[in-house]
Amino acid sequence: MRKIGIIGVGHVGATIAYTLVVQGLADQLVLIDESDKKVIGEQYDLLDTMAGLDTVTTIKVQDYAALNDADVLITAFGSNRDESQSNEQIVTQIAAKIESADFTGVLINISDPCDLFTALLQAKTELPVKHVIGTGTLVDTVMMRRAIGLKLDLAPQNIGGYVYGSHGGSTFTAWSTVTVNGRPINEIQGSYGLNFESLMTASNYGGWLALAGKGFTNYAITTCVIKLVRAILSNAHLAVPVSTYSPEFETYIGRPAVVGANGVESLIMASLSELEQGQLKAAASVSKQKIDGLHRN
Numbered sequence: 187m188r189k190i191g192i193i194g195v196g197h198v199g200a201t202i203a204y205t206l207v208v209q210g211l212a213d214q215l216v217l218i219d220e221s222d223k224k225v226i227g228e229q230y231d232l233l234d235t236m237a238g239l240d241t242v243t244t245i246k247v248q249d250y251a252a253l254n255d256a257d258v259l260i261t262a263f264g265s266n267r268d269e270s271q272s273n274e275q276i277v278t279q280i281a282a283k284i285e286s287a288d289f290t291g292v293l294i295n296i297s298d299p300c301d302l303f304t305a306l307l308q309a310k311t312e313l314p315v316k317h318v319i320g321t322g323t324l325v326d327t328v329m330m331r332r333a334i335g336l337k338l339d340l341a342p343q344n345i346g347g348y349v350y351g352s353h354g355g356s357t358f359t360a361w362s363t364v365t366v367n368g369r370p371i372n373e374i375q376g377s378y379g380l381n382f383e384s385l386m387t388a389s390n391y392g393g394w395l396a397l398a399g400k401g402f403t404n405y406a407i408t409t410c411v412i413k414l415v416r417a418i419l420s421n422a423h424l425a426v427p428v429s430t431y432s433p434e435f436e437t438y439i440g441r442p443a444v445v446g447a448n449g450v451e452s453l454i455m456a457s458l459s460e461l462e463q464g465q466l467k468a469a470a471s472v473s474k475q476k477i478d479g480l481h482r483n
């Protein structure tokens with residue numbers, strides 16, 4: 187039985203729930219939201235969707251206890267708009283409920299600020315660090331692939347490599363890891379007149395166009411989360427950038443890792459250039475300061 191929980195069924199959480207149902211990836215779903223009305227609306231829309239499918243997913247709502255034997259828990263709750271509570275208080279309350287449910291699976295956090303909330307969820311739930319993953323720079327990595335693919339008129343899937351750093355904060359493309367149709371991009375940069383800075387700008391600008399145009403983003407992040415869910419459920423040992431705990435920096439930061447049934451199995455130690463090593467260290471230092479600040483509160 188593949189059981190998946192989602193906390194927060196807004197634009198992102200609901201799109202993930204829909205994708206899990208239509209792709210037949212979950213036998214049981216547990217949907218939780220601050221709003222009863224919203225979660226019941228999503229439950230019945232999904233039940234109606236299922237009536238036209240060939241697969242069945244049972245859907246429970248507002249039941250933290252049902253997370254007890256879930257394989258994967260996805261957190262996609264939103265920030266507090268009325269500021270009656272700090273976001274840290276919300277994360278702490280949600281973490282306490284996850285802990286009371288005795289959830290032992292793999293937690294994938296999407297909620298921003300991603301590295302911070304992932305670290306806070308890990309600390310407050312006391313789940314093993316390898317079981318608590320943030321989507322981190324996975325979405326930044328697919329945006330980088332889209333930008334290079336569009337520039338070179340190639341399928342974005344033919345672009346390899348990783349964006350590192352803090353999603354929503356300081357991120358950088360590790361160009362030494364980037365390949366185009368299997369060739370290091372550094373080798374073809376001159377012949378194609380590629381400007382790395384312009385590519386990064388195009389990558390981020392596309393993300394901005396999506397967010398500014400719609401007011402939210404949901405599809406790209408959903409495909410990233412589905413990739414992680416598949417890797418966990420099938421124990422794929424997939425190399426993928428995520429927000430994960432880095433012992434060398436003593437903090438959560440976006441970097442490539444191997445993901446399987448037990449979450450992060452190992453970190454991928456790519457041969458970064460000296461500049462890239464410095465960029466990663468700087469991003470990790472900022473992330474650590476912010477996370478340490480949260481723990482002191």
Ligand SMILES: NC(=O)c1ccc[n+]([C@@H]2O[C@H](COP(=O)([O-])OP(=O)(O)OC[C@H]3O[C@@H](n4cnc5c(N)ncnc54)[C@H](O)[C@@H]3O)[C@@H](O)[C@H]2O)c1
Pocket residue numbers: 193194195196197198199218219220221224262263264265276280296297298299300321322325353402403404407
């Ligand atoms: N990492 C990424 O690439 C990426 C991409 C898109 C969105 N996000 C983040 O994902 C989060 C969700 O985005 P969204 O667009 O779906 O937001 P949204 O506002 O549409 O949905 C948030 C949902 O969380 C629910 N919620 C709020 N507090 C809750 C609580 N205490 N318990 C349970 N549910 C609660 C709300 O009722 C709402 O349904 C945000 O933090 C956003 O920044 C990250």
